[in-house]
Amino acid sequence: xxxxxxxxxxxxxxxxxxxxxxxxxxxxxxxxxxxxxxxxxxxxxxxxxxxxxxxxxxxxxxxxxxxxxxxxxxxxxxxxxxxxxxxxxxxxxxxxxxxxxxxxxxxxxxxxxxxxxxxxxxxxxxxxxxxxxxxxxxxxxxxxxxxxxxxxxxxxxxxxxxxxxxxxxxxxxxxx
Amino acid sequence: xxxxxxxxxxxxxxxxxxxxxxxxxxxxxxxxxxxxxxxxxxxxxxxxxxxxxxxxxxxxxxxxxxxxxxxxxxxxxxxxxxxxxxxxxxxxxxxxxxxxxxxxxxxxxxxxxxxxxxxxxxxxxxxxxxxxxxxxxxxxxxxxxxxxxxxxxxxxxxxxxxxxxxxxxxxxxxxxxxxxxxxxxxxxxxxxxxxxxxxxxxxxxxxxxxxxxxxxxxxxxxxxxxxxxxxxxxxxxxxxxxxxxxxxxxxxxxxxxxxxxxxxxxxxxxxxxxxxxxxxxxxxxxxxxxxxxxxxxxxxxxxxxxxxxxxxxxxxxxxxxxxxxxxxxxxxxxxxxxxxxxxxxxxxxxxxxxxxxxxxxxxxxxxxxxxxxxxxxxxxxxxxxxxxxxxxxxxxxxxxxxxxxxxxxxxxxxxxxxxxxxxxxxxxxxxxxxxxxxxxxxxxxxxxxxxxxxxxxxxxxxxxxxxxxxxxxxxxxxxxxxxxxxxxxxxxxxxxxxxxxxxxxxxxxxxxxxxxxxxxxxxxxxxxxxxxxxxxxxxxxxxxxxxxxxxxxxxxxxxxxxxxxxxxxxxxxxxxxxxxxxxxxxxxxxxxxxxxxxxxxxxxxxxxxxxxxxxxxxxxxxxxxxxxxxxxxxxxxxxxxxxxxxxxxxxxxxxxxxxxxxxxxxxxxxxxxxxxxxxxxxxxxxxxxxxxxxxxxxxxxxxxxxxxxxxxxxxxxxxxxxxxxxxxxxxxxxxxxxxxxx
Numbered sequence: 001x002x003x004x005x006x007x008x009x010x011x012x013x014x015x016x017x018x019x020x021x022x023x024x025x026x027x028x029x030x031x032x033x034x035x036x037x038x039x040x041x042x043x044x045x046x047x048x049x050x051x052x053x054x055x056x057x058x059x060x061x062x063x064x065x066x067x068x069x070x071x072x073x074x075x076x077x078x079x080x081x082x083x084x085x086x087x088x089x090x091x092x093x094x095x096x097x098x099x100x101x102x103x104x105x106x107x108x109x110x111x112x113x114x115x116x117x118x119x120x121x122x123x124x125x126x127x128x129x130x131x132x133x134x135x136x137x138x139x140x141x142x143x144x145x146x147x148x149x150x151x152x153x154x155x156x157x158x159x160x161x162x163x164x165x166x167x168x169x170x171x172x173x174x175x176x
Numbered sequence: 177x178x179x180x181x182x183x184x185x186x187x188x189x190x191x192x193x194x195x196x197x198x199x200x201x202x203x204x205x206x207x208x209x210x211x212x213x214x215x216x217x218x219x220x221x222x223x224x225x226x227x228x229x230x231x232x233x234x235x236x237x238x239x240x241x242x243x244x245x246x247x248x249x250x251x252x253x254x255x256x257x258x259x260x261x262x263x264x265x266x267x268x269x270x271x272x273x274x275x276x277x278x279x280x281x282x283x284x285x286x287x288x289x290x291x292x293x294x295x296x297x298x299x300x301x302x303x304x305x306x307x308x309x310x311x312x313x314x315x316x317x318x319x320x321x322x323x324x325x326x327x328x329x330x331x332x333x334x335x336x337x338x339x340x341x342x343x344x345x346x347x348x349x350x351x352x353x354x355x356x357x358x359x360x361x362x363x364x365x366x367x368x369x370x371x372x373x374x375x376x377x378x379x380x381x382x383x384x385x386x387x388x389x390x391x392x393x394x395x396x397x398x399x400x401x402x403x404x405x406x407x408x409x410x411x412x413x414x415x416x417x418x419x420x421x422x423x424x425x426x427x428x429x430x431x432x433x434x435x436x437x438x439x440x441x442x443x444x445x446x447x448x449x450x451x452x453x454x455x456x457x458x459x460x461x462x463x464x465x466x467x468x469x470x471x472x473x474x475x476x477x478x479x480x481x482x483x484x485x486x487x488x489x490x491x492x493x494x495x496x497x498x499x500x501x502x503x504x505x506x507x508x509x510x511x512x513x514x515x516x517x518x519x520x521x522x523x524x525x526x527x528x529x530x531x532x533x534x535x536x537x538x539x540x541x542x543x544x545x546x547x548x549x550x551x552x553x554x555x556x557x558x559x560x561x562x563x564x565x566x567x568x569x570x571x572x573x574x575x576x577x578x579x580x581x582x583x584x585x586x587x588x589x590x591x592x593x594x595x596x597x598x599x600x601x602x603x604x605x606x607x608x609x610x611x612x613x614x615x616x617x618x619x620x621x622x623x624x625x626x627x628x629x630x631x632x633x634x635x636x637x638x639x640x641x642x643x644x645x646x647x648x649x650x651x652x653x654x655x656x657x658x659x660x661x662x663x664x665x666x667x668x669x670x671x672x673x674x675x676x677x678x679x680x681x682x683x684x685x686x687x688x689x690x691x692x693x694x695x696x697x698x699x700x701x702x703x704x705x706x707x708x709x710x711x712x713x714x715x716x717x718x719x720x721x722x723x724x725x726x727x728x729x730x731x732x733x734x735x736x737x738x739x740x741x742x743x744x745x746x747x748x749x750x751x752x753x754x755x756x757x758x759x760x761x762x763x764x765x766x767x768x769x770x771x772x773x774x775x776x777x778x779x780x781x782x783x784x785x786x787x788x789x790x791x792x793x794x795x796x797x798x799x800x801x802x803x804x805x806x807x808x809x810x811x812x813x814x815x816x817x818x819x820x821x822x823x824x825x826x827x828x829x830x831x832x833x834x835x836x837x838x839x840x841x842x843x844x845x846x847x848x849x850x851x852x853x854x855x856x857x858x859x860x861x862x863x864x865x866x867x868x869x870x871x872x873x874x875x876x877x878x879x880x881x882x883x884x885x886x887x888x889x890x891x892x893x894x895x896x897x898x899x900x901x902x903x904x905x906x907x908x909x910x911x912x913x914x915x916x917x918x
Binding site for chain 2: 052053054059074082091138139141161169
């Protein structure tokens with residue numbers, strides 16, 4: 001009886017573990033399909049729905065993604081150019097980076113460059129309704145971000161960021 | 177016969193009443209005594225209230241420790257999983273071991289979310305105060321259209337001032353990610369998992385420390401078994417104290433056990449009876465109890481370190497008993513010849529210890545009271561009660577023959593010029609010591625830790641980058657807010673971290689809210705709120721306690737103290753100290769300075785005792801002889817004392833620079849040298865004196881000298897001085913010219 005119980009528990013644990021691994025592999029494969037050769041130029045349309053605000057904040061512009069950095073150029077509603085690299089988020093023309101932005105910068109870099117190694121290290125990956133779902137592993141990131149969706153068949157077409165405080169950011173990407 | 181019996185019974189009754197009286201009074205006094213054990217209490221009086229409060233807050237019973245697991249072979253998630261799994265087993269089994277979360281990002285973020293709008297960077301506050309509204313609004317709009325998450329509520333903080341404040345907070349654990357109290361970081365392909373732990377039990381309990389280290393070692397061993405080749409690093413006082421306790425236990429077992437056996441065997445062989453041992457135990461017990469009782473009556477807060485300093489009393493007590501028993505065994509004449517010498521050497525030593533009361537150090541004053549009282553009691557008891565005992569057997573014949581041989585040898589060696597070359601040797605050694613004197617009182621040199629443990633500690637210190645310097649700046653305030661407000665002026669010191677970097681005082685928060693109100697009442701402010709689609713901002717309530725507050729803000733007896741921690745060594749140009757309000761403090765430097773002060777005082781005392789001994793001995797030694805002979809005998813004794821102590825210090829500094837513990841050893845050597853010198857210069861038959869001196873010297877050298885092999889430098893320092901000093905004293909005191917009436 002005991003042996004049977006142990007064997008059952010063992011198979012159940014193995015099944016859960018293998019299901020997790022399987023899901024993670026599927027997610028990595030989906031990310032592989034979404035990745036495109038760099039450098040890459042895209043148009044973006046961002047819609048930020050913030051708690052307490054009656055309407056979303058909408059912005060649009062261009063993205064230039066290379067292996068080292070992303071140039072995030074907002075054209076509407078305000079002209080702004082941000083350089084995102086591993087050291088942080090820098091505003092064009094300003095002296096330094098936004099202090100403490102290095103983590104979020106590295107994350108954006110990894111998502112938009114489809115850096116699977118970093119994504120696997122920082123998130124639990126799975127596939128949900130054709131999108132790769134990323135749930136943060138670390139407490140610091142998890143206290144801010146609930147999950148991130150990266151959607152698209154052969155390229156990243158949509159990135160959705162769900163924050164713990166109820167804010168959502170939806171970034172639609174399209175070839176220029 | 178009947179009368180003699182009655183007299184003995186009366187004496188014994190009186191002794192019994194005295195003993196019981198002392199024991200009862202001591203028990204009552206001990207019950208009301210508050211012993212000091214913290215280093216702060218042992219430091220000289222000039223430690224300020226601010227520094228004392230800081231030291232007291234830095235010595236909690238709970239101990240912090242840090243474990244690090246590192247590998248290039250395993251991913252951090254793989255290491256984290258194994259560590260979490262084994263750690264949960266450990267924490268379930270050992271309730272005294274807890275995770276010591278260093279920073280809780282969730283709690284920190286939650287604090288700032290509640291305080292949204294009340295905190296802003298210095299630059300933003302200046303812009304707001306100067307009316308640069310458009311720039312602030314543009315900055316907020318740019319943040320809103322960037323892809324970065326918005327951390328705080330826009331209804332409370334439409335300008336995102338607190339979001340920018342959060343982004344410039346100093347990171348206490350740079351580059352680390354928190355996982356429910358564990359921390360991971362990958363740097364140059366090395367994956368590191370850190371486990372900060374807290375031992376909730378009593379840190380002073382050796383048994384508990386040993387048990388905790390054992391289970392932590394089991395835990396790391398299990399992780400290593402699951403992840404072969406993983407590197408494990410440990411840091412924390414617990415590991416050092418456990419290593420020191422094990423070292424001390426091993427030393428006690430071997431050195432202590434062997435030396436005790438040797439001493440007991442020698443005493444039993446010489447005296448051929450256990451009577452002497454039992455009497456020594458009685459004398460030690462009653463004298464020490466009396467000394468302690470008087471010390472407690474005069475000191476409001478006696479320090480436990482005083483008892484450590486007082487170990488020499490044991491040696492002196494044994495010495496008096498040995499002399500007493502040997503003199504008694506040689507008959508009434510020998511006993512009568514001993515008594516004046518015993519009083520003279522004892523009282524000279526007592527006067528020496530009374531001199532300690534003149535020093536401004538409470539610990540040494542307590543030592544002076546204890547030693548003077550205990551020695552006076554011991555001498556009185558020896559002189560009064562020893563004749564009540566049955567006459568002891570003469571020492572073993574071989575011992576007597578050996579001492580007789582030595583007496584003859586020294587007689588041949590003694591010469592008319594003995595005093596001259598004894599003087600030259602003493603003065604030359606003293607001169608050489610003064611010329612080559614090397615001291616170092618750094619507290620770090622007094623303890624020893626295994627090399628591997630030090631390497632592990634250094635590795636974590638170098639790689640983690642979240643250890644602070646021991647230097648701190650202490651800011652006093654009547655209230656928390658007051659202390660925090662005063663800390664503001666120190667915020668620009670490079671590498672400094674204080675609570676002010678995480679939260680500003682309420683007065684500044686209110687000013688910020690007022691300035692924001694002005695902005696939102698202006699046209700640009702109203703337009704911005706309209707653009708967002710919200711009304712006037714909601715004001716957050718006054719700040720709750722910051723999650724990091726207990727690392728930077730401490731209560732004092734009157735008021736509060738804000739601590740500024742430093743990542744870089746302190747530079748005196750950074751601040752202008754204001755005693756009682758703003759002080760720089762380095763506990764390690766301060767403890768070292770305190771040890772220097774104690775050493776200086778002990779050196780002064782040693783010199784004072786040498787100087788005081790000469791006139792006292794010249795006055796009372798060989799009182800039946802002429803003035804010249806008395807001075808010559810006293811001078812010879814002082815020469816032997818000087819020679820013994822100087823040689824011991826001179827040779828000891830070849831091993832390690834001199835420190836306080838050498839001086840404690842020198843104190844013991846000096847008072848024993850008085851004994852040996854006085855017994856040689858007195859009316860005692862020289863061979864009888866040597867029987868006692870050699871036995872006393874040999875037992876002291878074996879018992880205390882064995883400590884010189886200790887791995888702990890402080891203990892070894894004491895042992896080396898006693899070993900060399902007592903040897904020199906026993907070697908040179910027989911050169912003192914015998915009294916013609918001996």
